[in-house]
Amino acid sequence: MIDTGSLACTACGQCCNSPPALSLREWFAQRAVFVGSIAIERVPRRRAGERLHAETDARLLDDDDVADHDALANALFHRAPDGGWLAVTLQGYDYPSTARCPALAADGGCTLHDAGKPARCAAVPLDPLVPDRWQPLVLAARRASTQAPHWRGADCIRDGLEAGATPLIEAGRVIDTQALARERDALVFERALWRDAVAASLVGTASARASLNALRPGARLTIAPVPALLAVARISAACRAAAIDVIDRQRALIDTTVAAALARRRLDERAITQELRGFALVLSRARDELANAFVQSSAPFAHDAERWLGLR
Template sequence: MTLPELFRHRDLFVGCLAIGRVPSKRTGERLRAGRYESVLDETDAAAFASLADTLLHGRGDTFSIVTQGYDYPSLARCPALEDDGRCGIHLKGKPVTCEVVPLDPLVPDKLQHLVLAGRNQSALYLGNDCIQEGPHADATLLVADGRIEDATARHALARRRSALEQEKAMWGRAVFESLRKDLFESPAALARIPAGGFLTISIVPALLAVAGASVRCRERCLDYIDSQLALIERRIAQALLRRRLDDRPVTQELRGFANAFQRARTLLATPLASRSEDRAFAASVEAYLSSADAN
């Protein structure tokens, strides 16, 4: 989910930052997914490098820094799901990251068939039974011959990549720099990022990156913090009633998020010096934070 999407659904999703390693790809490298294999040529490696340069952070070792919703894994369901199993926000600002499923915006279009094959094999990937090989009369062909055939999926993938690029520009670079010394340049800290997974931390660094753009941005961040504190309190109260041992680490992390929100609220209660006196910049950040409201 993007930061504007989390702002829109602030009473539904607890927001956090998710940081993952994305290994660079090299010419001659073999990518495998089940019985499928591709040996990357120069064009493939260049396509990966182009996506990394546009969407990721760092040189050599590259990292993804994204905002996402956070909840108790034991619930095994999205907070937006209704009792009948339908998405409650499908027509009310459904996140682009949901629309792009099951494709991966960090993989070139030519190799999306490997993404699908990997999803199909993964027991952790929800809905993998709907991924079938070959054309079917009752289903839309998604990828074929190194192309994304379905226009809706192609558009969703482009929108997700555009959103990630905008996130990088609006707050991603600032967050990367703020964490460079304590995380990205520390081998001990980097070891906390699980292989093939994400390190989740408070979303506060992203909020601080945009709050200084204008008074309106600061006010929106404060409103978001208040909503998140109330939501975290409700989520923890519900977890305590469930009395599950496997919920305890999540409860501990949510309490850490709440503490970070409280500190940020104290900091933002006093107007921050603007990052720029350029009203055009302030207007662009304000428009960005409001971009999901009309969807």
Template sequence: MVNTFSFACSACGQCCNSPPSMTLAELFAHRDLFIGCIAIGRVPRRRPGERLRAGSHEAVLDEADCTAFDAIAGTLLHRAGDNIFSITAQGFDYPSLARCPALADDGRCAIHLHGKPLTCEVVPLDPLVPDGLQNLVLAERGHSAVYLGSACIQEGERDNAALLFAQGRIVDAQARDALMRRRRALEQERVVWTQAVFEALRKDLFDSPAALARIPAGGFLTISIVPALLTLAQSSARCRELCIGYIDSQLALIERSIERALLRRRLDDRPVTQQLRGFANAYRHARAALADEVVSGFFGRSEIGLDDKPLY
């Protein structure tokens, strides 16, 4: 079994088929382009002896592998009992569009030189997987790339591609640096807002079996970015002003997005339109709270979308 992979990005745009995961600062920088949300995922806890497979590639986890997974979870993720969760800021859009909002008409990234999200630099690696097991990530994503019509990830060494992974480690210096910076950014996000949001929502979401059932296997529960904004707004008066400005931009962007969706007249767009209207409603409530400087205790069950008629 070959455990050597090469990578050559042709900027074909095939993998830019949805909005990326972003930091809160990146969302603020692109407030007129990306609708922001919080994506909550459940991350499996790894145990010694567990077999991980990706196509013909397989690894049997040992103590060192599990220790590496636990180290990542301890700095980037969140635990509630035996469950581990990821909480990240995320761009949000209609899945029917099947494209990143930053993708230009020529298939190129319109913000490549103007604040491209760090997570895009990490592609095709995964910051939540230890470096020594990135070959499994590459094997799985290589098959997906072929399915999408790209051959950017190749097994073995290639003359027209950079050697990315070999002998159990990431050998490309730029890839290692991007992975390190993305992990550092996720760690900083945890300090600034994700841990606070996790604790605030713990009772109504993370400790509730019924609520946890809403997190799809292998997918994400998307909720409004409002809890993150309210956490950030408590830092200073300046942060509160920035959050109000961000909300205003997002309300205008959501309105434009819904208007375009109504013109498309697609039935499968309707649930997303409803969710976007919920986002807008939550933004308006949050803006009023921020303007009145009433932030503490603002979000509960309705604000995370767990009521019968959720705000978002």
């Protein structure tokens, strides 16, 4: 555990080794940077007396841990048929073989730093998806990973409040609570925009429930972002127009991403190429559906939704 810790980041870029989770708002803003997908994960129930392991550390959960976890999970996630939760997240998608985020600059910096780094990245190395009282365990796990040989000595998470480093936790309490709150607030706000609708469709049929039940905790099911776009397009005519524009940019981005992969001629990238082509196909079908759709009237929260998505 790291009860008091700080971050001495040198912008080496090593933790930017894959595209981040995004809010729908962030994805709309960076539609030409990130191919979007929807990631579905099972979040298990926790019980007092259970030992939560993370890398070399562990925490014995008590009643307060379980209460905090349940409260956060109820706010951020959706109930699953097995009594646990489903985390439904917009996730950037790319070839794992590149081992880099598409927004990573050659010098290790983030090209979105000034234009709006995703909230999930701004919270790193803390984790907005688990209770604040577990962050000492999160930090210890992250430190163990940054000390691994293949991290080329990043070693940026320090015990104690080191001079010049960003303070993270003091005596077990998170210092920058705003970084966690920004991501959690976005997840909560976007429930009404698209996450509730997508989660409901995931548990709405027996076959979908069977696929979810077969998903192990920690494993991830990835699908094209179409259900999120269709849900947001139903909010208002402006949202529908934005969704169509996102689809057009995504198809162009998928084309260039796949073309770059074909030029690399790697056999291990074939499955991802196939998946991306599948994304492009269903996005095209969704575009046709949206182009012919008639949005009857704006949803009650259309004004707030449009402001959130930067359409006003």
